[in-house]
Amino acid sequence: MLSVPSLPLIGVTACHQEGEDHSTQRVSEKYVTCVPEPTGGLPLIIPALEEGQLDLDSLVAHLDGLLLTGSPSNVEPHHFNGPESVEGTQHDPRRDGVTLPLIRKAIEAGVPVLGICRGIQEMNVALGGTLHQRIFDFDDTFDHRMRRDVEFDRKYRPAHEIRMTSGGLLARIAGSETALVNSLHAQGIDKPGENVVVEAVAPDGIVEAISMPSAKAFVLGVQWHPEWPRPIEGINRKIFEAFGEACRAHLRARLGLADAAE
Numbered sequence: 567m568l569s570v571p572s573l574p575l576i577g578v579t580a581c582h583q584e585g586e587d588h589s590t591q592r593v594s595e596k597y598v599t600c601v602p603e604p605t606g607g608l609p610l611i612i613p614a615l616e617e618g619q620l621d622l623d624s625l626v627a628h629l630d631g632l633l634l635t636g637s638p639s640n641v642e643p644h645h646f647n648g649p650e651s652v653e654g655t656q657h658d659p660r661r662d663g664v665t666l667p668l669i670r671k672a673i674e675a676g677v678p679v680l681g682i683c684r685g686i687q688e689m690n691v692a693l694g695g696t697l698h699q700r701i702f703d704f705d706d707t708f709d710h711r712m713r714r715d716v717e718f719d720r721k722y723r724p725a726h727e728i729r730m731t732s733g734g735l736l737a738r739i740a741g742s743e744t745a746l747v748n749s750l751h752a753q754g755i756d757k758p759g760e761n762v763v764v765e766a767v768a769p770d771g772i773v774e775a776i777s778m779p780s781a782k783a784f785v786l787g788v789q790w791h792p793e794w795p796r797p798i799e800g801i802n803r804k805i806f807e808a809f810g811e812a813c814r815a816h817l818r819a820r821l822g823l824a825d826a827a828e
């Protein structure tokens with residue numbers, strides 16, 4: 567007898583890394599372990615393969631959620647008509663080639679999307695927006711980059727406050743309008759994409775969260791890292807729980823179960 571799946575399948579995007587002899591697909595484990603708990607889903611790592619090697623339509627048809635991970639690499643600027651990157655900038659064209667169309671297809675199909683750090687940047691670019699490539703060059707913003715002089719856990723400690731848009735998706739999820747978040751990024755959102763709404767900003771005006779209210783399902787991107795530290799608490803836990811709820815609603819709808827949510 568065929569069993570009915572009870573856990574939503576949540577795609578987790580991987581990065582491609584060229585090795586000396588052979589390529590590697592890699593994803594930091596914290597983006598995988600946050601799926602069973604607190605999201606309540608089953609993680610499926612999505613490899614950053616070459617164009618044409620993944621059938622993205624089939625993939626989207628099987629997914630109940632899409633988690634876009636962070637990464638040291640940056641989206642290639644030609645995707646948003648930006649000026650060429652400075653020499654030495656780390657890119658991952660294979661990942662761009664998978665995630666950018668995948669985001670558009672997932673949103674179109676009503677699959678819930680949660681983007682983290684590089685993930686929020688990919689969401690904005692996929693939806694026609696642009697990125698600041700070096701926010702640390704601005705005179706009037708503070709340094710949002712990862713601290714290199716401290717051990718792993720300290721990198722993910724709260725770095726600054728965010729102010730959420732009153733009545734917005736994130737403020738409703740958080741149940742408040744301010745929070746403290748960590749900060750490990752060098753790029754940031756410049757022009758928001760089509761139908762993209764700013765959900766939170768840092769005190770220096772850097773965009774910290776976006777959503778897409780016109781989407782059929784949950785679409786949220788955050789510039790910080792809600793997946794670390796552990797245990798996941800406060801606003802970070804609430805974000806994963808809200809995403810998980812949307813993924814379960816998608817699973818019920820996909821299976822044609824009676825209590826399927828809108």
Ligand SMILES: N[C@@H](CCC(=O)NCCCC(=O)O)C(=O)O
Binds near residue numbers: 636639685791
């Ligand atoms: N490269 C982009 C995105 C930053 C980002 O996603 N950092 C991840 C850090 C490592 C991790 O915890 O996964 C930028 O610099 O803005």
